[in-house]
Every structure is written in C-alpha cells, then in structure tokens.
Amino acid sequence: MTTVPPPAAPAPDPISPVQAAALRDGVLPPVEEIRPGIWTIAVPFRSGTADATLAYVVEGTDGVLTVIDPGWASDDGPEVLRAGLRDIGRSVDDIGLVVVTHLHADHLGAAAAIRRASGARVAMHRLEVEALRREHDDAVANDADIATWGVPDDLRAGVVAAWGSGRRIGLGRTEEPLADLLVEDGDLLPVAGRGLRALWTPGHTAGHLCFVDVKDGLLFTGDHVLPRINSGIGLGGRTGANPLGQYLDSLVRLEGYGDLEVCPGHEYRFRDVVTRVRALVRHREERTCHVAGALDDLSSPTLFEVASRVPFSGGIDSMSGFLLASALTQTAFHVDLLGRGDEVRPA
Template sequence: MRLRPLGRSEGAAISAEPPGVVAARVSPLTRRAIAPNSGPFTYTGTCSYVVGAGDVAIIDPGPDDPRHVEALLASVSGERVRYVLVTHTHRDHSPAARTLKEATGATIAGCASYAPADSHPPGGLNLDAAHDRSYAPDIALNDGDALQIGGATLVALATPGHTANHLCFALAEEQSLFTGDHVMAWATTVIAPPDGSMTDYLASLERLRARRDRIYWPGHGEPVQEPQRYLRALIHHRRARETAIVQRLDAGDETIAEIVAQIYESVDKRLHPAAAMTTLAHLTDLIARGLVDCSEAPGLQARFWPRRS
C-alpha cells in the first residue's frame, strides 16, 4: 500500500513481467508471476513465487482469478506442487490457495487463519472485509518452522504489524526473504488497527535488521536488493512520520483528519482513508509509550494532544 514513495531500491533492475503469463525465473530457485489485479493498493499486482525444482512451493498464490491460477499451473507443468504458502490473509494474497490445492493436491501452509478483533477503533474502518475469512491452512506455521522442498529450505519468520498473522519466508539457499506486505520497494505499508499494530510492525522491522538476507522478494513491486539499507530508510520514514504527527499536535491539531490533511497533503486523496488508519496506528503506539493522551478510546473521531511532563 503506497502512502509515500521512498525511492527506488538500489539495484532493483529486475523488471516486472506482464501479469497473466507463465512465471519468469528470477533466480536459480525462484520464479515469479504477477496477478492481473493492479491498482492504487496493489501496484502492478500481487507477486506470486514458485520456489524449488521438481517438487515446488507456491508463495502467496494471490486472488482467485482464473487467469492467474492458469499462469501458475502452467508454470509448474510437470512438477509436483507440495505446498501453497501464504504470508497473510488479505484477499489479494490468499484466496487462490484453495483452487490450487484442488488442482494439485498441495498442502496449504503458512500464516494462521484470520482472527477478528473483538472491537474496532471508534469511528474507524472495519477492515474485516479485506481478509480472506475462508482461509484455513492445513498447517499453520510457527516462527522458525522449516519446510524442505525441491532443493530449497523455507523457514517461517513471524513479522506481525501489517496484520497480526503476517509471516515472511526465508530461502536459506539463496539468502532471500519473501516479505509479503511487510517490506515493499514501491511503497510503505499500511498499518490499520486493530489487526495492524505500529508497535509490532516496528519491532518486526528491527528483527529483520538482525538478519543478513541478500535480497527481498515482496508481495508487490520490484525486489529489494540492498535490504539493510532499505530497512534503515523504512524505519527512518516511520520515525519521521511519528515526529510530524507530534509536531501537528504541538501546533494545535487534535484530530486525525486535521493531521492527515497536513502531513499527507501531497498524497492521492483516494489513499487518505488508509493514511488515517496508519496515523491512528502511530498515535496508538505513542499513547502506549506515554507520549500522547486521548479524549477516549483511540479512534478516527477521537481528539489527541501531547502529554505534558
């Protein structure tokens, strides 16, 4: 989800193939196909990945679009699909898993099923509809669980933040990481409470900084070929947004609508509702850290002000 460009990833020279075609090989163990679901929230479309040789896994099968499913099946013709892996349950990532399982007999594995929150932010968006509530994995992977497949070792890495159930998958043999919507080179990630958490998201970014992955393959857009440098830029961007929010509160703004109108002035207004949810996530994190107060339970209609020491 794009809210503010961070600049192209250094060395991101692998071009996006047209959607709806057989997956293109992007590394010795990795092929990529892009679903035909481009838009302001999905960029050129959802990236699905085929990993391994002979016995393969498909990561993030995407929407249940017959064109995309056919492209993926054509990509694995003559091979055995052992697993369909899902990073998170947003509807642009997981629905085709069921169709691929029916077509290939694969095991659906990856993130846990979506667990709806008991409540939603007052005045906020109920984002349950964004989730694939029918997704039910045969195997819900935990942090550190590993799968061996066609000369590849895939390890689940818990990265909550964008969603509570978000996973990344590390490919040990290529020092690569399939990052879903956690890190994307084309965009920053929307964090929408209550399922999304800015506190968890920033902790997950810091967790990736402790790794030494060579390349990231995201759910949308081009690969990130200098991960450590890009992570630093992402964290800096989030802290800059946090500072800008506190500055608007210091200037007298009290509502999320006022803050978004100022700090997202140059962003496409179609994205302002998503920007409002990410602003709410920042404010919720600031409240938890004792830096901001709120007139009520944090929500889009609440009033906020800096906590005075």
C-alpha cells in the same frame, strides 16, 4: 518544536533486467527462474493491468512444488499462474504446499482453488487464521472507533463501508478450512532439500511472515518490505498490540539478512534490505514527528484533525473509503506510540 528527520533514501533499483524492463514499459514481467528450481510468476490483480502479486514457485528435491503467495483468485490471475507453471513444464497438480505471507486476497486468494485442484496443503501463521475467522466481528467492532474519529459527514459512510460493518467479507477467505498447517516464527517449511525458514514479522498484518532461504541467498518479504511502496500498517484485523510498534520491531529483525536478495510480494527484486529497512523506519519517524507537531499545535483535536496535518501522499483531502480509513488508523497508531492518546478528543 519537532524536528523532522532527513528524507528517506531513494527506492532501490531492480536487479532483474526483465523486471526492470516490465516496470519501464508498464507490463507484467515474464516468468523468471531466479535460482535453480525457484521461479517467480507475476499474477495480475485485474486483467490488462501491470498490478501484480509476485508468486514464487520453489521445487523440492522430491519434485513437489511449493508456492509462496499464489495471488488473487479473481479475473485471469489463476489462469496466468497456470500458464506460468506450464512455461516451466509443470502444472497445478505438482503443487504440494501453498504458503502465504499474510491473509490479504492478493496473496492468499488463489490458495483454496489450488488446494481443491491438487490437494496441496495451505500454510500460514496462526494469527492470520484467527483474524480471518474474526473478520466480520472485527469489522463491526470498528464502527465504534470510526464514530469517535471526527470524520466529516459526507465521508463517514465510505469509511464505514470500507473499514466498518459495511465491509464485505473477503480479505482472502474463500472457504473453510483456512489452513492445513500453522507456521510459527522459526519454523522450517516442509520443502524437501530446501532451507526455507519462517520469520514472524507482524505490522502489515498481525501474522505476517517473511521466509528466509540462506542456502539460495533469498529473503521473501511479502508486503512487509517492498522496494517503492510504504506498506500499510494494521490491515489484518483488530489486535491488542500497536501494529506500528510491531512493524518497526519487525523491520529491524531483517537487518541481519542484508546479504540476501530481496523477493517482495509486489514490484521487483532488489538488494540491500538494510538500506530499505532504514528508509522505511525513517519514513515512520517523519510521520511520528508530523503527528507530534499536530498534537503540539492543536488544542484537543479529533483524530481526523490530527490526520489532516500529516502530509500523506496525495493529501487527506483527496482520500475517501479505505485509503482514508487506513490514514486515520495509522495516525491513531502514531498517537498511541507517542503515548499521547489522551490529547485526542473523541468526536
């Protein structure tokens, strides 16, 4: 019998009145100065939607701007970023550094265009550069995994298209070179007069970074910790490690920063990262229990049969393509973490 832990805490409240109002009204929040010389600009994924990346603009004492996660390059995202910079009396030309939390297009996408326009350097973790270089080969290699998962025939092509060899290149790569500056755990970013330090937080992707600014009391969390969304795991290419195990370790790393204001890559800013981290850990523990329960109940199941017993939001029956691929890979990480991989039958 597997005991499922108590439900996770509710999502934290927004601390910014303008972000709270935007959330309520389903619109993009306006540009906001969150500390002297630090602003957030909501860069939309697609025109006319409130789905956005929160780009953070940090001014150095030399006047040079650093942008953390400039957002997606498609549609009107770059124009919204330019307009946001105009609002604060600056322009793309003033950007000297673009630093990204991870390789996904909604964070890295606009970096190349900014580099072209202003000569800004682009910085990210070494593992993100490697994953971007391997992206096509990794996608092809995923086909062999997908073939063993027991995905029903009518859904398999969609999973291959989203996760395997059918995947179109474009997690974020727009051109070479991918990075001018490699950032490692503990590195201080070259931003004059600021104290922005990188924290390596693998899990969502292998080279995901958070940034700690103790002086200004801010913690930039990218997609590692979001206020309402449970981040996907292992979405940055193939690695030798179990991304779920890495993710749980990376969550615990943030517990030392409970007094900082959390600046995530999406949604809204909030306080008390420790409570949110514990809710996310509990969510994963619940999922591990459901996977363990499925393995207890089923005799030699396929990965798809195990995943079918896990109460994913919306239910696996409603999933196809990328969502289904992500649900299946996450189930595989839980199985692996339980050390019960030999109980799952390759289809």
